[in-house]
Amino acid sequence: MADFALLKAEQQLLAAQVVREGLSPDFVPRFIAGGDTGFEENGTVARAAIVILHWPSLEMAEHRVARVPVTLPYVPGYLSFRECPALLAAWQQLTYRPDLMFIDGHGVAHPRGLGIASHFGVTVDIPVIGVAKRRLCGDYQVPSATPGDCQPLIYQQQQTGWVLRSKARCNPLFISAGHRVSDDMALYWTRQCLRGYRLPEPTRLADAVASQRKGFRRYLNRQ
DNA sequence: GCGACAG
DNA sequence: ATCTTGTCGC
Numbered sequence: 001m002a003d004f005a006l007l008k009a010e011q012q013l014l015a016a017q018v019v020r021e022g023l024s025p026d027f028v029p030r031f032i033a034g035g036d037t038g039f040e041e042n043g044t045v046a047r048a049a050i051v052i053l054h055w056p057s058l059e060m061a062e063h064r065v066a067r068v069p070v071t072l073p074y075v076p077g078y079l080s081f082r083e084c085p086a087l088l089a090a091w092q093q094l095t096y097r098p099d100l101m102f103i104d105g106h107g108v109a110h111p112r113g114l115g116i117a118s119h120f121g122v123t124v125d126i127p128v129i130g131v132a133k134r135r136l137c138g139d140y141q142v143p144s145a146t147p148g149d150c151q152p153l154i155y156q157q158q159q160t161g162w163v164l165r166s167k168a169r170c171n172p173l174f175i176s177a178g179h180r181v182s183d184d185m186a187l188y189w190t191r192q193c194l195r196g197y198r199l200p201e202p203t204r205l206a207d208a209v210a211s212q213r214k215g216f217r218r219y220l221n222r223q
Numbered sequence: 224g225c226g227a228c229a230g
Numbered sequence: 231a232t233c234t235t236g237t238c239g240c
């Protein structure tokens with residue numbers, strides 16, 4: 001059984017290292033990455049996927065998958081300790097160095113300001129944006145049905161991110177800064193990476209690779 | 224004590 | 231996260 005009090009203390013140390021600014025208006029990335037984690041073997045093995053996309057085409061340049069034994073159970077608020085090891089294993093396999101990365105999960109929109117996007121971001125020290133499908137903490141007004149509309153996510157009187165209606169008739173996304181990105185740039189770049197689907201391309205493709213969905217393996221193995 | 228609770 | 235086909239609605 002894990003000592004969550006110790007993990008909590010570690011989160012507070014790492015949270016102090018998170019940089020909530022970065023990506024100037026003239027920033028132009030060469031490569032944008034997407035990361036996501038899935039599980040197999042009855043949840044005993046984490047399967048992390050990282051994809052590298054060209055900007056601005058957003059076409060895949062590289063994709064890597066790493067499988068690592070799971071060491072912790074899923075506990076809300078401690079997700080990063082469970083998924084970071086696999087994500088780091090996939091990270092070390094990359095040949096490209098992304099200028100910006102999107103990770104499935106929250107960034108600073110976390111009780112202690114250290115969701116997986118921030119934890120991973122501080123660890124590898126690159127700009128990271130968190131894209132979650134559900135709220136962990138905070139309050140917000142539901143954005144209108146109009147695609148592109150958004151509302152601020154507020155936690156303890158402070159903005160921690162945005163709730164974005166990325167696509168019509170779909171539940172909104174929870175966008176937050178992970179590391180070396182401001183709230184506004186996190187929202188801006190998420191919108192820049194949308195291509196008609198609920199999820200921005202980096203996360204959408206990483207999810208497809210990580211969850212070995214039937215039909216997508218064919219897509220990757222073709223040519 | 225009760226409800227909430229990323230993936 | 232994962233187990234899983236078709237189906238209702240826009």
